[in-house]
Amino acid sequence: MKTVLVLSILLCAAFAAPAEEQQKAPEEAPKEEMAAAPEMEDMMKKDEEVSVPVDSVPEAAAPESRFNFCPDGWFSYNSRCFKFVNSATSWYSAEEHCNSLGAHLASATNPREYSFLQQMTQTAGQSFAWLGGFNLQGRWMWIDREGFYYTNWYSQSSTSSYPCIYLRSTTGWSNSQCSSAHRFICSKNPFNC
Structure with missing residues (x-):
């Protein structure tokens, strides 16, 4: 609530x-x-x-052109800041790294946001990236506490063996062992203290 x-x-x-x-x-x-x-x-x-008239700015770039409260190296999308980290690590280590930046692994709460994250991954020359999704006791959640209302599964494996979600740059997401090594995307709200 x-x-x-x-x-x-x-x-x-x-x-x-x-x-x-x-x-x-x-x-x-x-x-x-x-x-x-x-x-x-x-x-x-x-x-x-x-x-520049707002109508002439592409939709994905419009939020950035109006306000950008994100730190250097972070990209603004809607009300959050995102950073692609081009260093392969486990899901747990990726979350720890994001925490050290005052962030969490990114959640994808709607199709446009997922598309934005896919573009970030492609721009970095990668095909996969950890997201903040994980399965706990048979229920999918986002580590940043966003509601898990939007889903975009490309494939889903056993949740008990593969409880962590990774993004695919050309399709929906999949789940994998958390110990696998992938690059990752951090996300934070620029207005949090």
């Missing part, structure tokens, strides 16, 4: 953010507002020259 509430708040904030940044175009502004000092007009013209 707590996760649903937090997710609802994040969605509301995400939808509200673009509306807050919209401004009236100079031609739509009342005439009394147009009587700005000459230096203000110059600044406004410079802003017009540099700004």
Whole structure:
């Protein structure tokens, strides 16, 4: 229930953010507002020259172009920061490494997010990467406590022998032994203290 509430708040904030940044175009502004000092007009013209209409930015890049609160080397997608670590290790070691960065192994909560993670993996020249999914007592979960509502299985093996999820860069995810060595993707919320 707590996760649903937090997710609802994040969605509301995400939808509200673009509306807050919209401004009236100079031609739509009342005439009394147009009587700005000459230096203000110059600044406004410079802003017009540099700004890019939101419609011309590809959908996947739009969140990055508006705000980027992620540390260097991290990529922003929706309200989270992601980092691909190009070092093969076990699932447990990957999670420990992510923890040392203030993060967890990434969860994929919807098809667009999974596609973004696949693109990150492909860009790094890899075919597989650990995600934060694991099976505990017959139930799939995300290590970052996101709800496991979206699934995208390419193949699923025995959960008792293969309890950890890895991403496939061209298809859905699969599960493997946690001791296998894969590269991995970390994820964190930039607003967590």
